[in-house]
Amino acid sequence: MSVIYLDNNATTKVDPEVVQVMLPYLTEYYGNPSSMHTFGGQLGKAIRSSREQLAALLGADESEIVFTSCGTEGDNAAIRAALLAQPEKRHIITTQVEHPAVLNLCKQLETQGYSVTYLSVNRQGMLDLAELEASLTGNTALVTVMYANNETGVIFPIEEIGMRVKEYGAIFHVDAVQAVGKIPLNMKTSTIDMLTMSGHKIHAPKGIGALYIRRGVRFRPFLIGGHQERGRRAGTENAPGIIALGKAAELEMLHLEEATKRERKLRDRLENALLASIPDCEVNGNPMHRLPNTTNIGFKYIEGEAILLSLNQYGICASSGSACTSGSLEPSHVLRSMGLPYTILHGSIRFSLCRYTTEAEIDAVIAVMPGIVERLRALSPFKNDDASWLQGQEKAVIGARG
Numbered sequence: 001m002s003v004i005y006l007d008n009n010a011t012t013k014v015d016p017e018v019v020q021v022m023l024p025y026l027t028e029y030y031g032n033p034s035s036m037h038t039f040g041g042q043l044g045k046a047i048r049s050s051r052e053q054l055a056a057l058l059g060a061d062e063s064e065i066v067f068t069s070c071g072t073e074g075d076n077a078a079i080r081a082a083l084l085a086q087p088e089k090r091h092i093i094t095t096q097v098e099h100p101a102v103l104n105l106c107k108q109l110e111t112q113g114y115s116v117t118y119l120s121v122n123r124q125g126m127l128d129l130a131e132l133e134a135s136l137t138g139n140t141a142l143v144t145v146m147y148a149n150n151e152t153g154v155i156f157p158i159e160e161i162g163m164r165v166k167e168y169g170a171i172f173h174v175d176a177v178q179a180v181g182k183i184p185l186n187m188k189t190s191t192i193d194m195l196t197m198s199g200h201k202i203h204a205p206k207g208i209g210a211l212y213i214r215r216g217v218r219f220r221p222f223l224i225g226g227h228q229e230r231g232r233r234a235g236t237e238n239a240p241g242i243i244a245l246g247k248a249a250e251l252e253m254l255h256l257e258e259a260t261k262r263e264r265k266l267r268d269r270l271e272n273a274l275l276a277s278i279p280d281c282e283v284n285g286n287p288m289h290r291l292p293n294t295t296n297i298g299f300k301y302i303e304g305e306a307i308l309l310s311l312n313q314y315g316i317c318a319s320s321g322s323a324c325t326s327g328s329l330e331p332s333h334v335l336r337s338m339g340l341p342y343t344i345l346h347g348s349i350r351f352s353l354c355r356y357t358t359e360a361e362i363d364a365v366i367a368v369m370p371g372i373v374e375r376l377r378a379l380s381p382f383k384n385d386d387a388s389w390l391q392g393q394e395k396a397v398i399g400a401r402g
């Protein structure tokens with residue numbers, strides 16, 4: 001069975017052109033770029049041109065790019081560096097809907113003497129800038145906010161946030177893992193001090209990412225060791241990964257405009273068809289301020305995981321934001337922060353497209369979804385209305401605890 005892959009916010013297929021350019025660096029050119037001999041040293045040139053390609057995508061200078069192993073490392077490195085550079089400041093501002101790479105680090109920092117403000121979002125997943133302004137103080141070392149949310153696709157007003165952050169002299173870090181390649185970025189005209197990106201979300205392999213660090217921003221390395229990356233990230237360079245990331249960045253730039261237009265059209269086609277053919281469902285997240293490739297839809301009175309398993313039987317890959325912690329399904333922290341009612345919280349599904357998504361694939365999903373939802377609702381022991389569904393949920397929770 002062929003796979004219909006609509007889970008591109010989780011990870012993406014490596015572009016065949018990317019595989020082509022990286023292969024020689026796994027076979028023939030396996031040297032260490034730091035070596036004195038020509039065999040290793042020749043990698044330096046390829047790495048330099050990758051750095052140029054990535055800098056071009058971000059509108060940055062090559063000297064401002066540091067290669068990392070992943071988005072999680074970039075987030076950790078940026079947050080720790082900002083705190084180490086300003087040891088007298090002990091306050092961090094972030095949001096309730098960040099990726100765990102930011103959220104769980106912030107929770108840990110709270111146990112180490114930092115105070116953290118977790119900005120709330122409204123029902124549409126949007127921030128209140130007045131809350132940000134009220135939280136900023138001279139003691140704020142760092143504001144770390146994601147560019148676009150991985151679950152809902154909601155885009156935050158990054159430059160409006162950055163302007164306020166700069167008034168207070170705090171460092172501004174942005175997790176742009178979901179924004180790179182989907183939104184045009186230009187660090188030259190931005191208020192962002194540090195920006196995280198990850199290769200495997202833009203058709204490069206897993207295990208490579210990058211951190212943009214604005215020139216002049218004080219930085220302390222996260223990994224301590226050799227002098228690689230101008231002392232900003234120790235460890236022998238992942239040359240095949242870096243070369244892959246450079247190519248992936250070049251392709252993102254090449255495709256950005258036309259691909260996002262196409263994806264938005266296909267995403268809207270999917271969304272509109274599902275909303276029209278399935279009763280009791282709604283889109284989660286602000287429909288205007290949203291990535292073009294993402295839709296998160298709540299189907300009332302059923303479990304998202306049951307929908308995913310049914311889709312899986314058709315080879316369709318999607319996702320729900322739920323995390324399986326200790327055997328019970330915790331609804332997504334993002335949707336919970338939006339204050340969605342329980343009936344929607346449990347039945348939400350994310351479809352995320354990419355430049356390979358075809359109209360035929362979207363139509364296949366449109367064809368099977370109404371039947372899946374109808375069957376699951378018919379199987380449900382509870383009547384499909386809010387009151388009896390909630391009653392059933394309470395019984396199930398009590399049952400699970402007992």
Ligand SMILES: *Cc1c(COP(=O)(O)O)cnc(C)c1O
Binds near residue numbers: 099148176198201209
């Ligand atoms: C995927 C993701 C990350 C983590 O990136 P990895 O490369 O998987 O570590 C961080 N933030 C966001 C918003 C993401 O979507």
